[in-house]
Amino acid sequence: MYGSASTHDLPTTAATGLENEDPILLAEFEARIGRGEKIEPGDWMPALYRKQLTRMIEQHAHSEIIGSLPEGTWITRAPGFRRKMAQMAKVQDEVGHAQLLYSAAETLGKTREQMLIDLINGKSKYSNVFNYPTPTWADSNVISWLIDAGAIVNQLANAKGSYGPYCRALDRICAEEAFHLKYGHDAVVHMATGTPIQRKMMQEALNRWWPAIMTFFGPSDKMSVHTEILMRWKVKMASNDECRNQFLDMYVPKIWEIGLTLPDANLRKNEETGQWEFTEPDWEDFKRVINGDGPCNAERIAVRRAAEENGAWVRRALLTPKTQYVRPLA
Amino acid sequence: MIHSHDPRMNRLGLPDAPAAPAAKAALDQFGTYEVFHQKKEGAPYVYVGPVHAPEADVAFLFAKEQYSRRFACTGLWVVPTAAVTVTDYVGDQDSAYDTLPLLPNSPAAAVGAADSRATDHTAEEEAAYAAGEEDYDIFHLKKRGKAHQHVGKVRASSPADALQVAKAVFGEQRPVANVWAVRSADFLRSSDEDRDIWATTPEKKYRDAISYKVQDRIEKFKAENPQA
Secondary structure (H helix, E strand, O other): OOOOOOHHHOOOHHHOOHHHOOHHHHHHHHHHHHOOOOEOOOOOOOHHHHHHHHHHHHHHHHHHHHHHHHHHOOOOOOOOHHHHHHHHHHHHHHHHHHHHHHHHHHOOOOOHHHHHHHHHOOOOOOOHHHHOOOOOHHHHHHHHHHHHHHHHHHHHHHOOOOEHHHHHHHHHHHHHHHHHHHHHHHHHHHHHOOOHHHHHHHHHHHHHHHHHHHOOOOOOOOOOOOOHHHHHOOOOOOOHHHHHHHHHHHHHHHHHHOOOOOOOOOOEEEOOOOEEEOOOOOHHHHHHHHHHHOOOHHHHHHHHHHHHHHOHHHHHHHOOOOOOOOOOOO | OOOOOOHHHHHHOOOOOOOOOOOOOOOOOOEEEEEEEEOOOOOOOEEEEEEEEOOHHHHHHHHHHHHHOOOOOOEEEEEEHHHEEEOOOOOOOOEHHHHOOOOOOOOOOEEOOOOOOOOOOOHHHHHHHHOOOEEEEEEEEOOOOOOOEEEEEEEEOOHHHHHHHHHHHHOOOOOEOEEEEEEHHHOEEOOHHHHHHHOOHHHOHHHOHHHOOOHHHHHHHHHHOOOO
């Protein structure tokens, strides 16, 4: 799982610091990306590239680990043994994805210890959708299908990016997430085509989640600051609006196909432009929630923090004098 | 106190406004190991990623969960990150061997057996081992962004020597964007008997995308609910 949590605060071109970089090395770096070659950890890279990638991969890792919480809470209450097993496998995958991504971020120089501290002290962000609750099984199903669907749109784009370790992690993540998407779709279809009560439950969950889903890819391009340089460096592979439009193209018809509705009277595809039209999401509310004032921000961080603190004695007990940290290679 | 939809969270009694977390000590998240897997019998071992672990046995367990939980696997190797010697990276059309210092007449000693425990060495090999040479596993990255792949073993007296020997043995292979050399004794490797740990992987159908077929249910629903 993943969402553009706070990429709206990317720097403007005027604040890139590129004037301090060695122009020859910078030209070689850009030429390598221009040739379609990946950047690997041992390569020279501009400070801005390192900083933005670190932040992006770290946020992605946090989103995986925090994103596993709202679904994890339903493992014990999932209907039937098979769904419990599948839900558990999915949650395990998400936590595994966090492991992969933390390692990819580490190759850029930030330690895992610092990333985990920055998560639990609120310094680092994660995908804003996980600050909303999953009060019913149907809410969990909406995450499994549509949040993962959005994540896959993002991740498939980013897997074509320029940083080798991130691309390798994303290739594995996308392969594992194929199951999540089908599992989530199956769960939603089961509810939507089930009894009237199940159907009502699913519709209500979809209504609850739709505003958050519409913010999943981040603010509209017209609100985002200039990201041309990050697109040129293949840090960002598609704009927020491009990803959102692709998601709507792929999934709105599937939602309508099973007789569910979406709580936006303005949602329609403009066949002339190929673009979806919709009611502009409430970006002020988005900012309020991402800055800590959402319904579940405190719970998510508190649970993550409790896990860290409760596991500390185990980690201390396992340490041996020979344990040696070296930044992961690739 | 935090109030959650999950009763288990409520039982934890988590405070609303905890004090700032203490900084983590160094090695709180352990050391690092690199992991290689074999997808099927006879295939070369390929790099899959790192794990954090306090020691090799735990690294192997974590690697098994992290990298061989979902898809077919017939073997796993883990090695401390510190044990890997890495060349410079070069372009996708070049050879990392060209970045090694030029030495006159580097020895070319390839080890034929893929298994480091092979014991049927020639007298010459036995003499080399007695003189302090050891086996090294060599991995090539053919293209940036892809994964390092095992190409074979060489016998050498040091990691730097191993790269020189590898250049003599495998240097004709191009392109090679990067080379890793690892002393073979530094690996923890799965054995033939360990393959049982992957025997049940294909049985867990609930993790396969192909197991979820919804179209029949959708068609039936649409036929019964034309107004929907």
